[in-house]
Amino acid sequence: MTEPSGTSATLTGVAKTFPDGTRALHPTDLAIARGETLVLLGPSGCGKTTLLRLIAGLEASDAGGAIHFDGEDVTALPIERRGVGMVFQSYALFPNMSVAENVAYGLRVRGMGRRARLAEAASFLALCRIEELGERRITELSGGQRQRVALARALAAKPRILLLDEPLTALDANLRETLRAEIDELLRRLEVTSVYVTHDQAEALMLGDRIAVMEKGRIAQIGTPQEIYRGPATSFVAEFVGLTNELRGEVAAGVFRATHGAMPARHLRDGTHTLRFRPEDALVGPATSVGDGLVMEVAAAVFVGGHQIVTLAGNPPLRAHAPADMPLALGDRVGLTLRPDAIKTF
Numbered sequence: 001m002t003e004p005s006g007t008s009a010t011l012t013g014v015a016k017t018f019p020d021g022t023r024a025l026h027p028t029d030l031a032i033a034r035g036e037t038l039v040l041l042g043p044s045g046c047g048k049t050t051l052l053r054l055i056a057g058l059e060a061s062d063a064g065g066a067i068h069f070d071g072e073d074v075t076a077l078p079i080e081r082r083g084v085g086m087v088f089q090s091y092a093l094f095p096n097m098s099v100a101e102n103v104a105y106g107l108r109v110r111g112m113g114r115r116a117r118l119a120e121a122a123s124f125l126a127l128c129r130i131e132e133l134g135e136r137r138i139t140e141l142s143g144g145q146r147q148r149v150a151l152a153r154a155l156a157a158k159p160r161i162l163l164l165d166e167p168l169t170a171l172d173a174n175l176r177e178t179l180r181a182e183i184d185e186l187l188r189r190l191e192v193t194s195v196y197v198t199h200d201q202a203e204a205l206m207l208g209d210r211i212a213v214m215e216k217g218r219i220a221q222i223g224t225p226q227e228i229y230r231g232p233a234t235s236f237v238a239e240f241v242g243l244t245n246e247l248r249g250e251v252a253a254g255v256f257r258a259t260h261g262a263m264p265a266r267h268l269r270d271g272t273h274t275l276r277f278r279p280e281d282a283l284v285g286p287a288t289s290v291g292d293g294l295v296m297e298v299a300a301a302v303f304v305g306g307h308q309i310v311t312l313a314g315n316p317p318l319r320a321h322a323p324a325d326m327p328l329a330l331g332d333r334v335g336l337t338l339r340p341d342a343i344k345t346f
């Protein structure tokens with residue numbers, strides 16, 4: 001078995017306007033590196049699937065857009081000549097064929113004999129941990145097993161680029177987790193260039209070498225999971241990757257004042273600011289005097305093992321972490337310390 005070889009892809013000015021005038025994708029430039037897993041992350045309707053379909057050759061770009069695979073212009077090539085593999089949410093398998101035949105199907109077009117095809121298919125079934133299911137009908141499989149078959153079939157055809165559109169969305173939470181880890185391991189081991197569409201932040205952070213966060217038909221930010229998580233470029237990106245807390249107040253002479261109290265903010269200009277920060281970057285401790293710290297009221301506290309997740313009253317309420325052993329009761333007044341380097345302002 002030879003491993004799928006990674007191909008680089010370059011999109012220049014690729015855009016999509018549907019006949020009814022919907023601008024699903026504004027002109028977009030995008031470079032996908034050889035062997036990279038790029039995740040397209042964003043809310044429903046932001047254009048993820050449209051971008052994926054343009055790379056696949058299932059949609060044609062508006063005039064002026066171009067797509068190159070390893071420098072080769074594939075803009076005018078239909079899907080069957082682009083050498084892409086696809087894995088969808090709805091498995092798109094042939095129900096009347098066995099598992100092995102499904103996986104071997106893609107090899108037919110490559111002119112391989114039946115025996116060689118089935119041998120090759122068997123090695124990909126093993127890779128996707130379903131070697132014992134080769135003789136089963138598709139209708140006799142669970143959802144997770146079907147998705148493994150879809151993945152094995154796509155990989156067996158040795159695609160230049162593997163395109164996955166929400167492949168785990170239809171599965172239950174436990175199975176999602178398992179398959180996500182396996183897909184991650186497989187894509188890295190085979191170094192297959194892949195583009196993975198999801199609206200699930202955790203999935204994106206775990207699978208992506210880079211993540212492109214999409215908003216209303218544009219890439220709002222592209223970067224490594226760390227870059228996106230730690231340095232969201234816009235409030236949309238911040239919100240979408242879970243930077244959930246918002247605290248509004250005034251800065252004057254290096255001090256941030258909100259209704260909950262005040263704290264040093266030497267790095268902020270004077271004026272109104274909305275601070276955003278993650279729960280894990282906000283620590284609950286004993287209340288200070290309101291003049292030199294934020295003081296808030298406990299609305300709820302949940303023990304989650306290593307720490308407590310505390311909801312602090314306010315509009316909107318804030319989420320923060322507290323030590324596991326800190327006694328906390330409804331209505332307690334507590335102090336809140338924010339890690340200065342974890343605060344984003346927009």
Ligand SMILES: Nc1ncnc2c1ncn2[C@@H]1O[C@H](COP(=O)(O)OP(=O)(O)OP(=O)(O)O)[C@@H](O)[C@H]1O
Nearest residue numbers: 018020022024043044045046047048049050051199
């Ligand atoms: N054939 C079409 N004709 C007209 N509009 C379309 C067509 N296909 C998609 N759209 C619109 O283009 C926009 C982007 O759709 P797309 O499917 O790419 O979004 P998405 O981010 O993949 O969303 P989801 O996560 O819900 O699948 C949406 O507003 C959608 O309604």
